[in-house]
Amino acid sequence: MAHEIHLKNNKYRQWVKAGLGLGYLKEGLAPFCDDIGRQQHNDIINKIQQTKTPQPNIPCGACQITTLQPDHVRVSKGICPLKQDKCNCCFPSNKRPCPNNVCGAIYDSIIQDHASMPPAPFWKNSDVQQWSTEPWEVCKCFINAPGYKDKTSTDDTDCTGLLHVIINNKYFHSHIGCNVTGPNNLFLKVRQYRNMIFHSSSMELEESEANIYLDDMIAVLQDNKELVHQPAAQQAVLKLQDLKQKDFVITTECSEEILKQIKDEMTKMREFTENAATKVEYEELKNKFIELERQLAQEREEQTRKYTELEAVITEQKQEMKKLKVEDSPQQKQLQYEKAKSGCRTQLIEHYRSDILKVSAIPLQPDEENYYFSDIYIRPTITNKIEKNRGSLRKKK
Numbered sequence: 001m002a003h004e005i006h007l008k009n010n011k012y013r014q015w016v017k018a019g020l021g022l023g024y025l026k027e028g029l030a031p032f033c034d035d036i037g038r039q040q041h042n043d044i045i046n047k048i049q050q051t052k053t054p055q056p057n058i059p060c061g062a063c064q065i066t067t068l069q070p071d072h073v074r075v076s077k078g079i080c081p082l083k084q085d086k087c088n089c090c091f092p093s094n095k096r097p098c099p100n101n102v103c104g105a106i107y108d109s110i111i112q113d114h115a116s117m118p119p120a121p122f123w124k125n126s127d128v129q130q131w132s133t134e135p136w137e138v139c140k141c142f143i144n145a146p147g148y149k150d151k152t153s154t155d156d157t158d159c160t161g162l163l164h165v166i167i168n169n170k171y172f173h174s175h176i177g178c179n180v181t182g183p184n185n186l187f188l189k190v191r192q193y194r195n196m197i198f199h200s201s202s203m204e205l206e207e208s209e210a211n212i213y214l215d216d217m218i219a220v221l222q223d224n225k226e227l228v229h230q231p232a233a234q235q236a237v238l239k240l241q242d243l244k245q246k247d248f249v250i251t252t253e254c255s256e257e258i259l260k261q262i263k264d265e266m267t268k269m270r271e272f273t274e275n276a277a278t279k280v281e282y283e284e285l286k287n288k289f290i291e292l293e294r295q296l297a298q299e300r301e302e303q304t305r306k307y308t309e310l311e312a313v314i315t316e317q318k319q320e321m322k323k324l325k326v327e328d329s330p331q332q333k334q335l336q337y338e339k340a341k342s343g344c345r346t347q348l349i350e351h352y353r354s355d356i357l358k359v360s361a362i363p364l365q366p367d368e369e370n371y372y373f374s375d376i377y378i379r380p381t382i383t384n385k386i387e388k389n390r391g392s393l394r395k396k397k
């Protein structure tokens with residue numbers, strides 16, 4: 001069966017292993033990103049509340065990215081002081097200020113916190129109407145790739161998205177030991193793994209390569225500044241180390257997890273299938289998904305078969321036990337009879353001892369008190385009188 005050949009194929013197993021690793025990496029990074037994202041949002045909002053007049057009115061749900069007027073103004077025609085390409089400040093004619101005096105300032109903060117030069121927030125991933133209340137909506141502007149618009153929390157953002165936020169958001173840099181702006185740094189390297197794994201033309205990976213991926217993911221989660229002290233990150237490290245064990249086997253859960261990730265990847269890609277290259281890539285990914293789904297169906301079938309077999313064994317054992325119980329019952333009855341018999345005997349002995357063996361000391365004149373028969377019994381003397389010839393007697397005791 002194709003399915004079994006595939007499972008025995010070590011390279012395919014290594015590929016699944018690496019895919020699962022990405023899931024653990026995301027699990028390990030999500031609480032950290034959530035935490036720092038909230039701190040950043042707090043800082044932005046506090047600063048706005050302390051510095052802006054008139055007093056900002058939070059929340060604001062009235063602004064759109066296409067029409068929002070930033071707080072900063074252009075230096076001259078087409079020149080943004082914050083150096084953002086195609087900045088809203090450069091097209092003032094169709095822009096209007098935030099009616100609650102908050103969104104324009106958040107827009108400025110995002111550009112100022114963006115690490116790339118020139119700053120390039122990815123506005124399409126984010127919903128401006130939630131900026132004043134949802135930290136992750138602000139953070140998503142730092143994900144420099146499409147497909148995250150409907151990801152409303154760190155939990156449903158994949159590891160690529162989380163790593164984009166860490167790398168592109170200056171606010172995060174002080175919480176990371178690694179120099180994430182340096183060339184070929186570990187975080188940049190690991191950020192490419194998801195694409196390398198899911199967009200590779202084969203679903204195969206050398207074991208040595210898979211282990212390098214996992215080791216790098218572990219190294220990211222052990223970043224010496226804060227991540228190394230984060231329980232979730234360290235939990236993920238344990239899981240990744242577990243994955244590296246030689247006896248890794250693919251379970252239905254593993255396959256389901258991989259399928260979930262590929263499905264996610266496909267949803268993301270749907271947003272940028274305009275150009276031909278990504279269309280091909282998308283088709284490839286879709287084929288992978290179909291192939292995996294087919295395998296999973298076979299795996300499920302196999303499990304159902306095993307389960308049916310197990311059920312049969314259990315039923316057989318149940319019947320065996322029933323039979324044993326039935327066979328057991330005459331013995332059980334005999335035992336109960338013996339017990340009752342012995343109880344009856346004990347009762348009789350008790351009755352005999354207390355009521356029969358005690359008698360009055362003088363039987364003709366019954367006493368008030370009774371005594372044990374054995375205490376007052378005196379063995380009687382019996383004499384036999386034997387008559388001999390002519391009336392002579394001989395006594396014999």
Ligand SMILES: [Zn+2]
Pocket residue numbers: 070072073074080081082083084087088089090
């Ligand atoms: Zn500008």
Ligand SMILES: [Zn+2]
Pocket residue numbers: 060061062063098099100101102103104
């Ligand atoms: Zn607004």
